Amino acid sequence: MKIALGQVAPIKGEVDNNYKLIEDTIRKSKSKGADVVVLPEAWNTFYYPKNIEELADVDGKRSKEFLSNISKELDINIVGGSVAVKEDGKIYNRNYNYDRNGKLLSEYDKIHLFSPAGEDKLFTSGNKYATFEMDGVKCAVVLCYDVRFVERTRKFALDGIEILFICASWATSRLNHWEALNRARAIENQIFVVGVNSTRYKDDSGGHSMIVDPLGDYIVEPYETTGVKTAEINMNQVKDVRKQMNIYNDRRSDLY
Numbered sequence: 001m002k003i004a005l006g007q008v009a010p011i012k013g014e015v016d017n018n019y020k021l022i023e024d025t026i027r028k029s030k031s032k033g034a035d036v037v038v039l040p041e042a043w044n045t046f047y048y049p050k051n052i053e054e055l056a057d058v059d060g061k062r063s064k065e066f067l068s069n070i071s072k073e074l075d076i077n078i079v080g081g082s083v084a085v086k087e088d089g090k091i092y093n094r095n096y097n098y099d100r101n102g103k104l105l106s107e108y109d110k111i112h113l114f115s116p117a118g119e120d121k122l123f124t125s126g127n128k129y130a131t132f133e134m135d136g137v138k139c140a141v142v143l144c145y146d147v148r149f150v151e152r153t154r155k156f157a158l159d160g161i162e163i164l165f166i167c168a169s170w171a172t173s174r175l176n177h178w179e180a181l182n183r184a185r186a187i188e189n190q191i192f193v194v195g196v197n198s199t200r201y202k203d204d205s206g207g208h209s210m211i212v213d214p215l216g217d218y219i220v221e222p223y224e225t226t227g228v229k230t231a232e233i234n235m236n237q238v239k240d241v242r243k244q245m246n247i248y249n250d251r252r253s254d255l256y
């Protein structure tokens with residue numbers, strides 16, 4: 001599976017420009033031969049303009065139409081990061097994922113809202129997660145702060161996921177946490193982790209997107225420059241790693 005990391009810099013409040021940016025990112029990913037492109041968090045409005053209520057996508061209509069049409073046109077899977085969506089008078093930080101035929105694979109609303117930045121005052125948190133199968137591989141997504149809550153990823157792993165996508169708008173000042181958490185989730189669950197963070201100098205979103213293999217080694221090292229990077233992952237590696245050391249067989253679930 002060839003994965004494209006959509007490490008881009010959405011502009012706060014400039015929704016139309018951000019759609020164009022994301023369209024270019026998806027087209028560039030396709031031109032590099034990617035099977036899947038992964039987008040960052042909150043790419044329609046960025047994180048967060050004061051008039052978010054006006055700018056949020058009503059019922060996710062525009063985002064869904066856009067992602068569905070372009071995934072089908074280009075024959076590419078899209079892990080859609082997230083968009084601000086307004087529904088029944090509430091705002092959600094929502095993830096949509098599409099397959100290469102334009103079919104919605106799953107959606108979820110960010111569960112743990114980032115209270116240090118007041119996200120919990122603007123948004124309503126979700127209350128369900130979903131796994132999905134993409135080109136025959138079981139996957140799940142967590143949005144940014146959600147990755148800190150270790151039990152959630154463990155449950156996905158127990159459910160059989162082999163790739164965790166982490167879509168973020170993560171501050172430069174905590175990139176040490178970002179890198180450690182991406183690698184930890186890979187090592188402790190023996191899965192691939194694909195982390196995509198936006199870059200935005202002024203709003204301090206620090207890039208360092210990466211792909212980590214089930215041993216915790218980098219397939220794509222965290223990088224700073226804005227732009228798409230691609231790499232192939234070999235799904236057999238999950239089985240190979242678990243043949244050498246299988247933490248699932250050795251777990252003491254009777255104790256925790």
Ligand SMILES: NC(=O)CCC(=O)C(=O)O
Pocket residue numbers: 041114143144145146148168169170171174177
């Ligand atoms: N957008 C977010 O959820 C930010 C999370 C973050 O920066 C963190 O340190 O956690």
